[in-house]
Amino acid sequence: MISIATADLLTAWERGLSQSSASRRLLMLLATAYPELTEEQLLKAPIGQRDGLALQLREVLFGSQLISVAICPFCTEQLELTLNASDIQVASNSFLQKPLQLQLEGFKLEFRLPDSQDLMHIETINSIEEAHNILMRRCLLSVSHNDQACDMSQLPETVLQKIEAAMSEADPQADVQLDLHCPACQRNWLATFDIASFLWSEINTWAQRLLNEVHLLAKAYCWRETDILAMSSMRRRMYLERLTQ
Ligand SMILES: [Zn+2]
Structure with missing residues (x-):
């Protein structure tokens, strides 16, 4: 309380x-x-x-x-x-942050959820794309393809989207979307x-x-x-x- x-x-x-x-x-x-x-x-x-x-x-x-x-x-x-x-x-299930894992398209990924430190790091970056990339890079803990270590830049867009979806699912309160309707223009x-x-x-x-x-x-x-x-x-x-x- x-x-x-x-x-x-x-x-x-x-x-x-x-x-x-x-x-x-x-x-x-x-x-x-x-x-x-x-x-x-x-x-x-x-x-x-x-x-x-x-x-x-x-x-x-x-x-x-x-x-x-x-x-x-x-x-x-x-x-x-x-x-x-x-x-x-x-x-919310727990307050502790555990790394998440994902395996798809031959990639083995380990990542964590974004936290306040990550947000502070990207707050002054104007480009949404750049901020997004930096955030992803900070949260990805390890990336390998067919057991060979590789870089985030080698990840296809579909894999990046799956990582984001897994992050949203694990921490749903991070992105609260309101379904709005305008009475003026319907x-x-x-x-x-x-x-x-x-x-x-x-x-x-x-x-x-x-x-x-x-x-x-x-x-x-x-x-x-x-x-x-x-x-x-x-x-x-x-x-x-x-x-x-
Ligand atoms: Zn409207």
């Missing part, structure tokens, strides 16, 4: 502000919410398992209903989406739901609102920030209501 103090979450948000990496920011939040996990464990957790933790944290902080916005790629209509955490939460499309950016954006809004509350209460009552943050949000709100009466 996640139990996170308001002041600790605010500190994690503040630290995250100085990070340009979305993965790094998410890991800072997760490290605060899951103190039983080491930094190494979080860094090396497969992306889907990491995102599962983020979704659990989101539910504890803000509830199970997620409201998001999507833009129709065909007519640019803006759609408001109401999602339930259980709709996008995929059950077309359908698949959109990726990214919990890392969604949660960060919500925590950013929460932190700004909280700082505003602290500012108003400290100014009116001369209370210390520590004491104001230790109050429940309901109590802070009740004092703020009294200030406007």
